[in-house]
Amino acid sequence: xxxxxxxxxxxxxxxxxxxxxxxxxxxxxxxxxxxxxxxxxxxxxxxxxxxxxxxxxxxxxxxxxxxxxxxxxxxxxxxxxxxxxxxxxxxxxxxxxxxxxxxxxxxxxxxxxxxxxxxxxxxxxxxxxxxxxxxxxxxxxxxxxxxxxxxxxxxxxxxxxxxxxxxxxxxxxxxxxxxxxxxxxxxxxxxxxxxxxxxxxxxxxxxxxxxxxxxxx
Amino acid sequence: xxxxxxxxxxxxxxxxxxxxxxxxxxxxxxxxxxxxxxxxxxxxxxxxxxxxxxxxxxxxxxxxxxxxxxxxxxxxxxxxxxxxxxxxxxxxxxxxxxxxxxxxxxxxxxxxxxxxxxxxxxxxxxxxxxxxxxxxxxxxxxxxxxxxxxxxxxxxxxxxxxxxxxxxxxxxxxxxxxxxxxxxxxxxxxxxxxxxxxxxxxxxxxxxxxxxxxxxxxxxxxxxxxxxxxxxxxxxxxxxxxxxxxxxxxxxxxxxxxxxxxxxxxxxxxxxxxxxxxxxxxxxxxxxxxxxxxxxxxxxxxxxxxxxxxxxxxxxxxxxxxxxxxxxxxxxxxxxxxxxxxxxxxxxxxxxxxxxxxxxxxxxxxxxxxxxxxxxxxxxxxxxxxxxxxxxxxxxxxxxxxxxxxxxxxxxxxxxxxxxxxxxxxxxxxxxxxxxxxxxxxxxxxxxxxxxxxxxxxxxxxxxxxxxxxxxxxxxxxxxxxxxxxxxxxxxxxxx
Numbered sequence: 087x088x089x090x091x092x093x094x095x096x097x098x099x100x101x102x103x104x105x106x107x108x109x110x111x112x113x114x115x116x117x118x119x120x121x122x123x124x125x126x127x128x129x130x131x132x133x134x135x136x137x138x139x140x141x142x143x144x145x146x147x148x149x150x151x152x153x154x155x156x157x158x159x160x161x162x163x164x165x166x167x168x169x170x171x172x173x174x175x176x177x178x179x180x181x182x183x184x185x186x187x188x189x190x191x192x193x194x195x196x197x198x199x200x201x202x203x204x205x206x207x208x209x210x211x212x213x214x215x216x217x218x219x220x221x222x223x224x225x226x227x228x229x230x231x232x233x234x235x236x237x238x239x240x241x242x243x244x245x246x247x248x249x250x251x252x253x254x255x256x257x258x259x260x261x262x263x264x265x266x267x268x269x270x271x272x273x274x275x276x277x278x279x280x281x282x283x284x285x286x287x288x289x290x291x292x293x294x295x296x297x298x299x300x301x302x303x
Numbered sequence: 304x305x306x307x308x309x310x311x312x313x314x315x316x317x318x319x320x321x322x323x324x325x326x327x328x329x330x331x332x333x334x335x336x337x338x339x340x341x342x343x344x345x346x347x348x349x350x351x352x353x354x355x356x357x358x359x360x361x362x363x364x365x366x367x368x369x370x371x372x373x374x375x376x377x378x379x380x381x382x383x384x385x386x387x388x389x390x391x392x393x394x395x396x397x398x399x400x401x402x403x404x405x406x407x408x409x410x411x412x413x414x415x416x417x418x419x420x421x422x423x424x425x426x427x428x429x430x431x432x433x434x435x436x437x438x439x440x441x442x443x444x445x446x447x448x449x450x451x452x453x454x455x456x457x458x459x460x461x462x463x464x465x466x467x468x469x470x471x472x473x474x475x476x477x478x479x480x481x482x483x484x485x486x487x488x489x490x491x492x493x494x495x496x497x498x499x500x501x502x503x504x505x506x507x508x509x510x511x512x513x514x515x516x517x518x519x520x521x522x523x524x525x526x527x528x529x530x531x532x533x534x535x536x537x538x539x540x541x542x543x544x545x546x547x548x549x550x551x552x553x554x555x556x557x558x559x560x561x562x563x564x565x566x567x568x569x570x571x572x573x574x575x576x577x578x579x580x581x582x583x584x585x586x587x588x589x590x591x592x593x594x595x596x597x598x599x600x601x602x603x604x605x606x607x608x609x610x611x612x613x614x615x616x617x618x619x620x621x622x623x624x625x626x627x628x629x630x631x632x633x634x635x636x637x638x639x640x641x642x643x644x645x646x647x648x649x650x651x652x653x654x655x656x657x658x659x660x661x662x663x664x665x666x667x668x669x670x671x672x673x674x675x676x677x678x679x680x681x682x683x684x685x686x687x688x689x690x691x692x693x694x695x696x697x698x699x700x701x702x703x704x705x706x707x708x709x710x711x712x713x714x715x716x717x718x719x720x721x722x723x724x725x726x727x728x729x730x731x732x733x734x735x736x737x738x739x740x741x742x743x744x745x746x747x748x749x750x751x752x753x754x755x756x757x758x759x760x761x762x763x764x765x766x767x768x769x770x771x772x773x774x775x776x777x778x779x780x781x782x783x784x785x786x787x788x789x790x791x792x793x794x795x796x797x798x799x
Contacts, residue, residue, distance in 0.1 A: 090407040093565065093616045097388045100624035108385050112378030116371040116577070136590060192604050198521050198555060218591035231605040232554045232596075236547065254591075258576035265537035265572045266401060268602050271579075271595035276547040279587055280460035280476055281483050281505040283351045289459060289509050290516065291547025291594060 118259075120217050120252020129216040129250045130299060136219025140274025141287050142295040149302055152244070153179040156208060159242045159296045160185050163205035166242075167196065167234060171227020172210060176244070190230055201233060206240040207292075214250045215257045219274065221245060221297065222257060224267040232268055241292040243272075247301040313492050315468035316480060317653050324411075324442045325668055327470070328656035330688035335650040344651050347482045352642045358588025359639060359702070365590070366580070375577045377706040380633035383569055384623065390535040390568045391614065397538025401600020403610040411441035414615050418443060418527065418560055419450045421611050425558050427452070427524040431516075433542060433552045434458035435529025436636055437562050437615060439471060439658040440671075443527065454527065455519055457548035459512050466493040472652030472660060475586050475638040480651055483508065516548065526552035526607070530563035531635070532578060533612075536571050540612070541597040543582055553596050559607035565614050566623075566632040578635060581704035586637035618671035627715040631667045633705045640699035640709060646692055655692065656685045662699035665689040666712040674720065690716035732774040754791035761787035 087095070122128040134144045147155040157179035160166050165186040168177060177187050188204060190196050196204075210228035211221045221243055223229045235241050251257050261269065276291030287293065321327030328334045338344060363369050383390060395405045408414035422430055430447065432438065432454050444454040444465070456465045463478040464471050467489045471477030478486065487503040494515055501511055531543045540561055542549050553559060569578070575597075583592040601610050623629050641647045641661030652660030657668040669686045690713045699709040721734055743753035768784040770776060778784075790798075 088407070089409050089413060092409055093407050093614070093620070094388050094391065096409075096616060096620035097391070097565070097623065100620045100629075101385065101387065104624050104626045104629065106385070106626045106629070109378065109381040112382055113371070113374045114378075116368040116375055116580075139590075140593075195604070202517070202521060215591075220591045225602065225605055232550065233606070236550050236554055254580050255573075255576035258573055258579070262572045265534065265539050265597075266599045266602075268599070268605055269595075269597040270550065271591070273589070273591035273593050275593070276545070277593045278459050278509055278546045279355075280458070280463070280478060280546075281486055281508055282347070283354045283476060283479070284505050286505045286509045288506070289513055289546035289548070290457070290520070290551055 116255070117253060118255045120215075120256065122216050122252045124251040124256055125248050127247075129252055130247050130301065132216040132252075133214055133219060133245075133250050134299060136216065137274065137295075137297055140219055140277075140295075142219075142274050142297055144297045144299060146299050146301065149300055152176055152298065152300055155298050156180050156242065156244075157183050157185075159298065160206055160208070163240065165204045166206040166208050167201060167204045167238060168208050169227060169230025169234060171230070172208065173228070177208065190234055195231070198233065198237065201237040204238045206242060207234050207238040208242045209235055209244070211243055211245050211249065213257045213260050214245045215254055216250055216252050218254060220254075220257070221272045222261065223270045223272065224261065224264065225269075226267070232270055235270065235272075236291060239292055240294040240296065241272075242296045242298065244298045244300060247299060250299075313467055313489050316472070317470060320468065321470060321656075324440055324470075324658045325672055326656060326684070326686050328653070328685060330683055330685045331650075331654060331656070331692040332688065334656055334685070335646075335654040335692070338651045338654045339649060341651075343482070344480050345649060347480060348648055348651055351476070351479050352648045355588055355642045359585060359642070362584045362588050362590055366584070372577055372580055373704055373706050376581050376635075376704055377633065379569065379574050379577060380705050381630075384566070384629060384632060386570070387565065387568070387623070390570060391565055393535040394533055394538060394568050395614075397535065398540075398600055398610075398612050399538075401538050403538065403600040403612055406611060406613045408613055408615045408617070410617050411615075414441050414562060414613055414617070415443055415446035417613055418562065419447060419452065421558070421560055422447065422452050422525050423450065425525055425609075427558075429453040429455065429519075429523070430525045430527050430560075431519055431523040431552050431556065432456050432461070433526065433528040433544065433549045434461045434477070435527070435562065436474060436658065437529045437564050438527060441562070441615070441617065443562070455516070457516050457520070457552060458544075459509060459546060459548075462512055462516070463489055466490070470653060471658055473638060473641060474636050474659065474661070474663075475641075480653065516551075520548075520551040520555055523552070523556045525558045525560065526556040527560045527562065528552055530561050530567050531582065532569050532575070533563060533567055534570075534572050534574070535568050537599055539572060539597050539599045541575065541595060543579075543592050543595045545587065545593045547594055550594055550596055553598065554606045556607055558609040558611070560611045560613065562613045562615060565616055565619055582635055582637055585635075585639040585702070585704040618673060621673050622667070622670035625670065625715075627712055628666065628670050630707045630712060631663065631670055633707050634663050634667065635705060637704055639702040639704065640707075643698040643702045644693075645696060645698070646694060650692075655689060657689070662693060662709045662713075663707070665692050666709055666716060669716055669720070687720045690714075690720060732777060751791070751793065754793065757787055758789060758791055758794075761789050
């Protein structure tokens, strides 16, 4: 017998001999919705509050002002990489201001060394969670490959107010139809509590997280 | 173990490298005796556990449905265990359907062989690692080193532990036994490219680790990770972390090898909504940890293009067969039970002699090893002493996000150590003494006579006995004998 058959047989044997009755279906009395309604002004306020608690930088803007807000968030960097599916109008102002805009295309993906040398990355997002201050990326063309948001030290992330849900279960249910997409849940800049359990922001991931929350004017 | 320069300033903790990750050092009472003498360690632990306890209480109190989430977590884990064979088969199919390869390992040696073989097939001589309890459990780094492959731990605390030549002493913060000044010394002595004039400021130490590891991440061809959960229905694997070292390992290399215990499987994708609330709030006391990554097999053009999942038993089926002890397999490795445990806070993790310390380790380690089940039971086996390493105060049960009744499991395992099924335990002073107690309580008559003997002794012995002759000295070593009563309770009662 191979290891697979032996392990599975050991599992079955353990269950048969344990005398534990099959458990009742799991109780699921927890909340599905959050304390704030999805996509409400309260949800956006709570989301911003939680993000700032993680020491992320948050800027509220409108879709008309977004290119200017992007330019402001990139004012002090030389270069930014964007995924191929990102709305090109978002970077017009920054490009005009002299920021080099690199596009990561699946036909000509940038090398890790190239991405490591870029100062910032600009992406969209899939969903955001107010209660936990979390942004979820699902690797679609407006967010790009996972490595894009990992190597540059500044991540500028655009979240539409209409993407902000209240709770974790609301977000999971929104993501569940596409479990095969690689997900990255981001809650603030990279951090560690490994030294005396003191939280320090900035280890391996982007040390500078800037979130642009867009409310349609 | 990686190469050490052998600087005398950094002394590994424990002093001698253990042979077995799950069973090393002395039995708990002797080991605790040693660690309790380390006042620096106790100060480090007191500060750290108090900080994390307050944070955990603040963020769990924020959720009005925290108890409902705990019930759901416990229920999902119990039903996953009941359906484990089907879930594992389903997980295998889901992972393979998305281009991943699935391997099965009966024990640590088999898992190490599989991982080493995969790394060798890629031709790589070094691997980067995400913090993982299960690869600590199987001693993977040492095994890879023996095959000429260097494994670099990338989690900050694991890096500290690896550089110092220590064993981890906490599930979440393996270097909790080291304070900032000690960590500065370790980096200074053992990290080749530590900056000159490195200070003990945690931010400076974290920056030094970032610089040290960035080049390794960029050139790594193979990464090894554990898994916080694996979804049977979809084949999705998840890793929960803080620093971004996990994302680096899960994204940059061409080949990813994930080793997971078979108990980590969850039935459905939606189950994540429970565990992604329970885990971060219980472990680091945050509303959400900075980064969580999930992936399903291989994603073309994004991340590793070769994915291997190693499913490990290593004693888990043995624990599963025990109707009470099996709840230890529900553990999601948050470490809340360590942080609230009065015993752990004082003795530290190394006293437990296992990579799984604290209350959960006290019930998990002996079961993974099969203590009290097979072979001749040695009452001096370090792992057999672990179920006794508790005051049974119950704080761990209250803190556990999946409601593992650790005190009940501890008592159950104590009984199993004393009375292993189907065989006689070697008698100890303790078991003989308890045998007399049991005898005296057998009937009303014997109990009355036992009481009379004690009252007679109370006139013979001095009022205060501080030290009994051996074997009674084992008992009086840490306490006084209470004054013997002059009258039994029954006599006192009938005289009223």
